[in-house]
């Protein structure tokens with residue numbers, strides 16, 4: 060009975076996450092959803108900056124603290140281990156929903172590209188960014204990342220074996236394609252307002268810090284030399300430029 064409830068809870072959390080993910084696209088892209096990054100009446104600028112920075116900090120703290128191995132070890136003494144990822148996904152989604160609900164618009168326009176090719180190119184980049192994010196989750200293991208494999212293994216009373224370390228497709232070129240996708244989606248805006256720029260700058264800074272300060276340290280501790288070698292082969296967010304080998308001379 061407990062296992063079935065855990066399974067239904069995990070599925071419900073995944074459905075909630077997916078709605079929040081779709082809302083994120085609308086929020087950042089000013090598309091379809093009722094509240095977007097630029098919608099609503101603007102209040103005092105200083106207050107908007109304080110509120111928005113507090114909201115983004117809330118996400119950074121929740122997302123980074125709960126992902127640390129030491130936190131997970133302590134946390135899983137209080138909750139069933141198979142629900143750890145599900146609860147992480149739930150709280151991350153709730154914090155994102157809070158950000159979208161309380162975000163303060165800062166509508167001064169920084170840039171606005173002319174209609175036509177420039178706008179279409181940025182919109183294509185915007186959608187490409189989100190697609191890279193989604194595809195990357197499947198390249199690692201979508202169902203592990205969002206807790207579904209864990210609740211399914213528990214339902215079947217099987218041990219959960221996490222996904223192996225991956226170095227294929229996007230991950231052959233860059234070590235953090237999901238973050239690259241987010242960065243593209245956040246910066247590729249035909250109309251960039253002060254609020255949107257604040258969001259793009261802070262989230263990009265957070266992703267760079269979180270990757271170098273936390274995620275890669277954990278990966279090196281877990282995988283060791285293989286990850287250190289991988290760092291030489293693939294760039295963090297952009298593919299490495301490879302120097303062409305000089306053509307060998309006759310007789311060499």
Ligand SMILES: C[S@@+](CC[C@H](N)C(=O)[O-])C[C@H]1O[C@@H](n2cnc3c(N)ncnc32)[C@H](O)[C@@H]1O
Pocket residue numbers: 195199204222223224225226230234235236237238239270274278
């Ligand atoms: C939200 S994902 C982001 C992955 C990566 N930073 C990216 O941007 O594509 C974070 C999880 O992916 C795992 N991860 C990172 N690189 C991986 C790889 N190459 N293969 C398998 N798992 C990986 C980390 O251990 C962490 O649990």
